[in-house]
Structures are given as structure tokens and as C-alpha cells.
Amino acid sequence: MSRYPTVAQIRAAEAATGLLANGVLMGRAAHGLASAILNHLRDTGGVYGRRAGLVVGSGDNGGDALYAGALLARRGVAVSAVLLDPAKAHPGGLAALRRTGGRVVVEFGELDVLVDGIVGIGGSGPLRPAAAAVLGAARALSPSATVVAVDLPSGVDADTGVVNEPAVRADLTVTFGLPRRAHVLAAPQCGRLVVVDIGLDPGAGRDAVLQSLSDAQVGAAWPVPGPFDDKYRQGVVGIVAGSAVYPGAALLCTGAAIAATSGMTRYAGPAAAAVVDHHPEVVAVGEPEEAGRVQAWIVGPGFGTDVDARARLRTVLAADVPVLVDADGITLLAQNPDLLAPRSAPTLLTPHAGEFARLTGAEVGADRVEAVRACAADLGATVLLKGRATLIAGPDDPDTVLVNEAGSSWAATAGSGDALSGIVGALLATGLPPALAAAMGARAHSVAAHIAAGRPGAPIGASALVAAISDAIRVLRASGA
Numbered sequence: 001m002s003r004y005p006t007v008a009q010i011r012a013a014e015a016a017t018g019l020l021a022n023g024v025l026m027g028r029a030a031h032g033l034a035s036a037i038l039n040h041l042r043d044t045g046g047v048y049g050r051r052a053g054l055v056v057g058s059g060d061n062g063g064d065a066l067y068a069g070a071l072l073a074r075r076g077v078a079v080s081a082v083l084l085d086p087a088k089a090h091p092g093g094l095a096a097l098r099r100t101g102g103r104v105v106v107e108f109g110e111l112d113v114l115v116d117g118i119v120g121i122g123g124s125g126p127l128r129p130a131a132a133a134v135l136g137a138a139r140a141l142s143p144s145a146t147v148v149a150v151d152l153p154s155g156v157d158a159d160t161g162v163v164n165e166p167a168v169r170a171d172l173t174v175t176f177g178l179p180r181r182a183h184v185l186a187a188p189q190c191g192r193l194v195v196v197d198i199g200l201d202p203g204a205g206r207d208a209v210l211q212s213l214s215d216a217q218v219g220a221a222w223p224v225p226g227p228f229d230d231k232y233r234q235g236v237v238g239i240v241a242g243s244a245v246y247p248g249a250a251l252l253c254t255g256a257a258i259a260a261t262s263g264m265t266r267y268a269g270p271a272a273a274a275v276v277d278h279h280p281e282v283v284a285v286g287e288p289e290e291a292g293r294v295q296a297w298i299v300g301p302g303f304g305t306d307v308d309a310r311a312r313l314r315t316v317l318a319a320d321v322p323v324l325v326d327a328d329g330i331t332l333l334a335q336n337p338d339l340l341a342p343r344s345a346p347t348l349l350t351p352h353a354g355e356f357a358r359l360t361g362a363e364v365g366a367d368r369v370e371a372v373r374a375c376a377a378d379l380g381a382t383v384l385l386k387g388r389a390t391l392i393a394g395p396d397d398p399d400t401v402l403v404n405e406a407g408s409s410w411a412a413t414a415g416s417g418d419a420l421s422g423i424v425g426a427l428l429a430t431g432l433p434p435a436l437a438a439a440m441g442a443r444a445h446s447v448a449a450h451i452a453a454g455r456p457g458a459p460i461g462a463s464a465l466v467a468a469i470s471d472a473i474r475v476l477r478a479s480g481a
């Protein structure tokens with residue numbers, strides 16, 4: 001489990017050490033930052049004589065960069081620094097840099113490493129023009145320089161992960177004590193993340209709302225058949241998806257559910273013939289009323305928004321079992337929110353940003369974490385908000401929002417959401433709590449996309465993603481073993 005505290009929580013954890021005022025924490029931060037840069041230089045041709053440029057802002061983020069620059073200079077790196085506001089540059093850091101032979105310059109020469117010490121957790125908004133100009137010139141002169149962000153790429157909001165352009169895009173981000181929310185919400189902007197130990201209390205970050213499961217946790221919790229299990233005991237999932245004209249969503253959703261767990265998969269809807277044709281293990285009927293018992297329903301992918309779809313949604317939501325509502329089901333639910341009121345079994349909604357806006361009547365906005373938490377509380381349902389960073393909140397636990405950073409964007413392809421519904425719905429049918437089922441499913445979905453794309457990666461369709469689900473589960477189960 002990783003936890004991602006807010007800036008306020010980080011500041012409190014730092015203050016609790018009692019080591020802020022005497023500069024001990026900054027010393028540790030600078031040491032870790034310098035080590036990460038030295039490691040990178042060693043891996044790419046050596047340390048001595050390499051060229052590092054520091055872009056130094058007016059706060060402690062700049063102080064970290066200056067002290068680290070001093071350590072690099074001591075190891076023979078040619079260090080130069082551009083001070084964005086010379087009067088406010090960290091005095092101790094600046095003196096240390098000068099003592100070790102680092103130079104203050106007005107513009108950089110060619111660089112191997114460009115260090116972004118502009119702002120960290122004290123920053124807000126995009127890069128100011130002066131900072132953007134210095135970075136732009138450095139990037140133009142040294143396009144292959146490695147960009148190392150101190151704490152956060154400047155211009156990225158620490159709590160929401162919003163990238164306020166112009167912002168730094170880092171190859172490597174070195175942070176201190178605990179990862180920030182932005183490191184998972186805007187992971188592609190951060191590049192590789194190194195978290196330096198600065199001696200925070202071991203309990204620091206426990207109160208963080210935003211959390212992610214490790215692959216090992218997902219693998220360990222994945223339901224697999226036991227010696228006394230049969231097809232029914234592992235959970236039967238029922239799927240109402242697709243249409244006679246558009247059977248694709250039904251096939252993808254059903255295929256994903258079959259691969260996710262060993263329990264039985266039922267299908268109810270107008271694509272029954274096509275489903276059985278492609279997936280002979282499925283018991284398929286025309287309407288949900290005709291299906292036998294299920295432990296969870298999936299309803300909505302590609303099933304349209306006509307009167308028949310509406311009637312099917314009503315039938316499924318009237319059942320006293322967990323229901324996952326996706327896609328067209330969400331659009332219909334947005335028009336008839338009263339359908340949720342009588343439910344006592346859990347409901348899980350899996351909107352993308354557009355469906356989320358339909359459901360809540362407002363755009364997701366900058367603070368996605370708060371948006372998903374408020375939506376879950378308002379609707380009394382678990383909500384999974386899709387994206388590169390998928391967020392999951394339940395209705396009864398305002399102190400937990402789960403996040404899955406996909407690690408790649410190969411899943412951004414048509415029909416991939418239908419596959420996600422299938423995986424999560426099958427997990428729901430095994431009896432897992434909805435938020436856990438959603439987070440595990442999202443993780444397996446991301447890993448499947450990554451496996452299907454291969455290395456160095458090639459575009460995939462959702463069918464390839466579905467075909468890789470078994471491998472993804474193997475990878476997850478092996479990761480904790």
C-alpha cells in the first residue's frame with residue numbers, strides 16, 4: 001500500500017520531526033537529491049567533468065538544489081546555477097555552492113543534467129515567464145539533457161496533479177520522505193520517482209486519503225479456486241451489455257469476466273447468440289429476468305439508451321445483489337437517479353470523465369480526488385473514475401480514495417472500458433468489497449494492456465487486452481510470491 005498525503009499533511013510530518021529550523025531535513029534532502037543525480041551520471045558515462053545546471057527559485061526548493069549542487073561540485077561535476085530571484089535565493093545553499101566552486105550564471109552553456117529547483121510544495125500555478133524562458137533556452141541548447149525535478153516538476157500542483165502549462169516535464173523526480181499526490185496523479189510528468197528517506201516518523205502519511213494497492217497486494221487477494229470450490233461457489237456474474245447490432249461490447253465484457261475469475265458467467269441480452277458463438281462457456285439468455293441466479297450484475301456497456309435498455313437497467317437494479325453500472329447504463333442512470341434510491345446491495349459506477357459529468361451535472365474539475373469522493377457520498381455508491389490515474393471512492397469511507405496509475409496509456413482504446421467492467425464485475429461476484437474489486441480490476445486491466453502492447457510497445461485493440469488478462473493475473477500473483 002502506498003499513501004499520498006496532501007501538502008498540509010507533509011508540512012505537519014516535517015514539522016513533527018523538530019528538524020526543520022536547523023536545516024537538518026534540507027541537508028538530508030539535498031544529500032538524497034545529489035545521490036540520485038550522481039547515480040544517473042554514473043549510469044550514463046561517469047561523474048567527473050559532467051555538466052549540471054540548476055534553475056533556482058526563491059524558496060526552499062531552490063535551497064535543496066543549491067546544497068545538492070555543492071555536493072555535486074565537490075565530486076567534480078561542473079555546476080552552474082541561474083538564480084530566478086537572486087535576492088531571495090537560499091543564502092546557506094548559495095554560500096555552499098560558491099564554496100565548492102559552483103558558478104552563478106545568467107544563462108547556461110551546454111548541460112548533461114538540468115535541475116528544476118524552481119518550486120516544490122510551496123508553488124502554485126504555471127511557471128512564471130522568467131523561469132519558463134530559462135528552461136526553454138536550456139532545453140533548446142541541450143535537448144538531450146536529463147531533467148531532474150526537485151520534489152515536483154514545477155508547474156504541477158502538488159495536491160491535484162494538475163499540470164499548469166507551461167510546466168516542467170521531468171525524466172527523474174526526487175522527493176523527500178513521502179510521495180506527494182501529484183506523483184501518482186501526474187506520474188507521466190514526473191518520470192522516474194525516487195523517494196529519499198529524510199527521517200520522518202514511520203507513521204507519517206498514515207492519515208493520507210489517497211492510497212494505492214501494490215501489485216503484491218492485488219495478486220495475493222486475487223480469488224482463485226480452492227479444493228472444495230465449484231463453478232457456483234466462486235460467484236456467478238451476470239452481464240447485460242451490447243446489442244444485436246453492436247455485439248462488440250458484450251463480447252469484450254464477457255470475455256474479460258471469463259478470464260478474471262473461475263466463477264460462472266451468464267449473459268442476458270440481445271447479443272446472446274454472438275456471445276455463445278465466441279464464448280461457449282457462457283450461459284446466455286435474452287433478458288435478465290430469464291437468467292438464473294447471479295451474485296453480481298454488470299449492466300450498461302454498449303447496450304444503448306432505448307426503452308429496452310431502460311427496462312433492463314430497472315430489472316437489474318431491482319435485484320438485491322451488487323451491480324456494476326457502466327457506459328450507457330450510467331447515461332440512463334443520470335436521467336433516472338431515483339433508480340438507486342431503493343437499493344440496499346452495493347452499486348458500483350464506472351464513469352469516464354464525460355459520463356461523470358452527466359452523472360453529477362458538473363465537470364470533474366481540477367480536484368479529481370475530491371470530485372470522486374463527493375460523487376460517491378452523494379449517490380451512496382462506489383465510484384470508479386477512469387483515466388490514466390483511475391480513482392475509486394466508496395460511499396461509507398470518506399477517508400479512503402484508491403488510485404491506480406496505469407503505468408502506460410495503451411489502454412486508451414475503444415472497448416477497453418468494456419473489458420474493465422468485465423474484470424471488476426467478475427471480482428464483485430466473488431464477494432469482494434466494491435472498492436477493492438474496482439481497484440484490483442483496474443490494476444489487472446492496466447497490467448494486461450501493458451503486456452498486450454509488449455516492448456517497446458505497439459498499439460493494441462481491446463481484444464488483445466482481454467487476451468492478456470490471464471497473463472496479467474499471473475504477473476500480479478507472482479509479484480508477491
Ligand SMILES: NC(=O)C1=CN([C@@H]2O[C@H](COP(=O)(O)OP(=O)(O)OC[C@H]3O[C@@H](n4cnc5c(N)ncnc54)[C@H](OP(=O)(O)O)[C@@H]3O)[C@@H](O)[C@H]2O)[C@@H](O)CC1
Nearest residue numbers: 014025026029059060061119120121122123124126128151
Ligand atoms: N519543509 C521541509 O522540511 C523541507 C522542505 N524541503 C523543500 O522545500 C520545498 C518547499 O519550500 P518552500 O515552502 O519554501 O516553497 P517552494 O516550493 O520552494 O516555493 C515557494 C516560493 O516560490 C515562489 N513561487 C510560487 N509559485 C511560483 C511559480 N509558479 N513560479 C515561480 N515561483 C513561484 C514563491 O515565492 P515568491 O517568488 O512569490 O516570493 C514561493 O514563496 C519542498 O518542495 C522541498 O523541495 C526539503 O528541503 C525537505 C525539507
Ligand SMILES: Nc1ncnc2c1ncn2[C@@H]1O[C@H](COP(=O)(O)OP(=O)(O)O)[C@@H](O)[C@H]1O
Nearest residue numbers: 352386387388406409411412414415416417418
Ligand atoms: N490515457 C490513458 N492511459 C491509461 N489508461 C487509460 C487512458 N485513457 C483511458 N484509459 C483506460 O481505458 C479504459 C477506457 O474506458 P472507456 O472510456 O469506458 O472506453 P470504452 O467506452 O471505449 O470502452 C478505462 O479503463 C480507462 O481507465
Ligand SMILES: [K+]
Nearest residue numbers: 116119150152
Ligand atoms: K521543482
